[in-house]
Amino acid sequence: MRDVAIVAFAQTDHLRRTDELSEVEMLMPVLHQVLDATGLRTSDIGFTCSGSSDYLAGRAFSFTMALDGVGAHPPISESHVEMDGAWALYEAWVKIQTGEADTALVYAYGKSSPGQVRDVLTRQLDPYYTAPLWPDSVALAALQAQALIDAGDTDEAALAAIATRSRTDASDNPHAQLSGAVPAGDYLVQPLRTGDCPPIGDGAAAVILAAGDTARALCARPAWIRGIDHRIEAHGLGVRELTESPSTRLAAERAGVFDRPVDTAELHAPFTSQEVVLRKALGLGDEVTVNPSGGALAANPLMAAGLIRLGEAAARIHRGESDRALAHATSGPCLQQNLVAVLEGESAHA
Amino acid sequence: MPDILSAPLVVEFPFTRSLGPVQSAFLTGLRERTVLGVRTGDGKVLVPPVEYDPVTAEEIRDLVEVAATGTVTTWAWNPQPRRDQPLDTPFAWVLVRLDGADTALLHVLDAPGPEAVRSGMRVRVRWAQDRTGAITDIACFEPYEGDPGGSAPHDGEFADPVTGIVTPARLDYTYSPGRAQSAYLEALAGRRVVGERCPSCRKVYVPPRGACPTCGVATDEQVEVGPRGTVTTFCVVNIKAKNLDIEVPYVYAHIALDGADLALHARIGGIPYDQVRMGLRVEPVWADGSRHPDHYRPTGEPDADYDAYKELV
Numbered sequence: 001m002r003d004v005a006i007v008a009f010a011q012t013d014h015l016r017r018t019d020e021l022s023e024v025e026m027l028m029p030v031l032h033q034v035l036d037a038t039g040l041r042t043s044d045i046g047f048t049c050s051g052s053s054d055y056l057a058g059r060a061f062s063f064t065m066a067l068d069g070v071g072a073h074p075p076i077s078e079s080h081v082e083m084d085g086a087w088a089l090y091e092a093w094v095k096i097q098t099g100e101a102d103t104a105l106v107y108a109y110g111k112s113s114p115g116q117v118r119d120v121l122t123r124q125l126d127p128y129y130t131a132p133l134w135p136d137s138v139a140l141a142a143l144q145a146q147a148l149i150d151a152g153d154t155d156e157a158a159l160a161a162i163a164t165r166s167r168t169d170a171s172d173n174p175h176a177q178l179s180g181a182v183p184a185g186d187y188l189v190q191p192l193r194t195g196d197c198p199p200i201g202d203g204a205a206a207v208i209l210a211a212g213d214t215a216r217a218l219c220a221r222p223a224w225i226r227g228i229d230h231r232i233e234a235h236g237l238g239v240r241e242l243t244e245s246p247s248t249r250l251a252a253e254r255a256g257v258f259d260r261p262v263d264t265a266e267l268h269a270p271f272t273s274q275e276v277v278l279r280k281a282l283g284l285g286d287e288v289t290v291n292p293s294g295g296a297l298a299a300n301p302l303m304a305a306g307l308i309r310l311g312e313a314a315a316r317i318h319r320g321e322s323d324r325a326l327a328h329a330t331s332g333p334c335l336q337q338n339l340v341a342v343l344e345g346e347s348a349h350a
Numbered sequence: 351m352p353d354i355l356s357a358p359l360v361v362e363f364p365f366t367r368s369l370g371p372v373q374s375a376f377l378t379g380l381r382e383r384t385v386l387g388v389r390t391g392d393g394k395v396l397v398p399p400v401e402y403d404p405v406t407a408e409e410i411r412d413l414v415e416v417a418a419t420g421t422v423t424t425w426a427w428n429p430q431p432r433r434d435q436p437l438d439t440p441f442a443w444v445l446v447r448l449d450g451a452d453t454a455l456l457h458v459l460d461a462p463g464p465e466a467v468r469s470g471m472r473v474r475v476r477w478a479q480d481r482t483g484a485i486t487d488i489a490c491f492e493p494y495e496g497d498p499g500g501s502a503p504h505d506g507e508f509a510d511p512v513t514g515i516v517t518p519a520r521l522d523y524t525y526s527p528g529r530a531q532s533a534y535l536e537a538l539a540g541r542r543v544v545g546e547r548c549p550s551c552r553k554v555y556v557p558p559r560g561a562c563p564t565c566g567v568a569t570d571e572q573v574e575v576g577p578r579g580t581v582t583t584f585c586v587v588n589i590k591a592k593n594l595d596i597e598v599p600y601v602y603a604h605i606a607l608d609g610a611d612l613a614l615h616a617r618i619g620g621i622p623y624d625q626v627r628m629g630l631r632v633e634p635v636w637a638d639g640s641r642h643p644d645h646y647r648p649t650g651e652p653d654a655d656y657d658a659y660k661e662l663v
Contacts, residue, residue, distance in 0.1 A: 019354045020532075022527060022560055024559060025530065025560040042566040057523075058523035067563065068559055068562070069566055114359070119433070119434075123519060127367060131519075145426070147469075187427070189426045234404035237454075237456055238397075238423075238445050238453045238454030239404050
């Protein structure tokens with residue numbers, strides 16, 4: 001296995017609307033930030049991979065427009081996942097493992113503002129039995145939250161405390177959309193209140209990956225990806241035990257999370273109740289700093305929020321605030337798909 | 351900074367899907383007020399049924415009839431129903447484990463309020479009046495205090511089985527084209543064509559998208575191009591598109607507007623289709639009330655030299 005690290009990370013400010021910007025206009029500043037941070041030019045990048053969704057834009061092949069921002073002419077080695085950018089990062093990591101590239105630019109973006117995101121997300125559901133009922137993303141998360149409450153794993157007060165902790169922590173995150181004292185609000189779908197749900201907004205993020213000595217040359221303290229894995233569960237919600245996340249647990253085992261303690265965990269939990277599930281699956285105790293950025297409850301640009309978890313964890317290692325961090329990304333209803341990575345600073349276990 | 355443009359954008363499509371033997375039996379069964387599940391290799395009954403065992407991935411089609419009564423395993427109260435959801439009054443989303451089944455079905459429960467709903471409560475199917483073989487043949491669930499039903503083998507055979515479904519999907523958007531394309535559209539309203547120059551390679555892109563695809567940097571210097579241009583390549587269209595009132599055959603062409611480094615595409619008119627050629631000089635024809643040129647027509651100038659546009663082909 002090659003040693004591969006995240007050497008740069010940038011994200012936009014996450015905003016409720018960005019009508020004045022097209023997707024590529026929103027994306028370009030973060031592409032330039034990660035390139036500037038490493039001194040690389042687009043022509044130096046070995047592989048480029050992105051994550052986004054046509055359903056957010058309401059247009060077919062919308063990602064091709066964003067390619068203008070990475071200088072796709074003359075032709076480059078490029079790929080795209082119709083998923084969160086965390087999975088684009090996984091593809092780029094595999095590409096570097098094959099030896100076909102030494103560096104990769106990974107970016108992700110999503111504008112939720114043009115559509116009704118709760119309705120849009122119903123289109124990812126099974127089209128025979130589920131999608132015709134139009135169960136929106138909050139409703140499905142609320143079913144999981146009630147199952148957790150019934151199981152005695154949490155209660156509404158504990159969920160509100162997760163929301164408060166996240167948005168208080170987000171006060172130190174200049175990119176956050178929602179921070180500080182945010183009211184719990186009314187029930188959106190009971191038992192979830194507006195405060196338990198992520199803000200809807202627009203945003204983008206980018207990271208640069210590099211292998212071995214290239215990473216050391218580009219970054220004073222690279223965030224080495226010591227393990228990364230992703231797993232999926234049955235699509236039928238009624239088949240799954242919603243209070244647990246065996247896919248997260250398995251991905252974490254395969255990524256080596258449990259080999260040594262982690263000091264930081266960036267969890268992609270758009271709903272407060274999902275943090276409860278993830279903490280249990282990952283065995284995280286109070287000694288682990290969870291979502292110091294505020295997490296997805298502070299900013300949830302769809303398709304980028306998972307990549308941002310990897311970027312935030314890496315940035316803490318870059319700054320020397322963490323030696324061994326866990327980053328998690330999710331996709332699909334009720335934590336259907338989960339990706340887990342372990343990031344370490346150079347001297348973490350010297 | 352021009353005004354930010356926006357326009358409604360509706361994406362609507364009737365997805366037509368075929369059903370395999372298991373889904374066909376389940377949805378036909380709903381039409382006949384019969385709920386079918388499927389038995390896995392280790393004896394579990396899955397409702398709604400799937401074609402492959404979620405644990406072993408084995409193909410399964412051993413159908414079982416289960417009761418139209420069941421138990422709520424989890425729920426969520428929806429105070430504000432959204433468009434296309436099964437009920438238009440406040441309702442509960444529920445996962446229901448039907449009697450005889452080992453897994454739960456997602457649907458909705460008609461109840462007076464959240465205080466009337468709890469996990470473990472007993473419910474039964476309320477059938478839709480008009481049933482077609484769709485999950486919405488279950489109108490909803492309703493509270494039910496009677497005895498649990500049982501399960502029984504079922505051959506899955508029905509007269510006139512449903513073999514396909516049509517699921518209409520509609521999503522509504524408000525499209526905003528962003529800075530560069532807004533400026534382009536604003537200029538078109540004044541019958542001007544505006545591109546943007548890359549600060550690095552100096553190429554002029556039209557329509558501008560805000561970025562240079564070669565350099566990967568923002569373009570921001572506006573440049574008026576055209577209105578005349580040169581046909582760089584073309585094709586003859588022989589098949590009439592739906593809702594298009596243009597007679598075929600007609601010519602669709604790439605046109606390099608004077609001053610632009612990228613060809614845009616448009617229809618060519620005012621000349622027989624078989625006389626259009628590379629190098630033909632053309633100009634836009636604006637229709638009244640339209641934001642875009644309707645088509646381009648010959649200017650009467652001599653054809654451009656190939657060398658003048660070969661980089662743009």
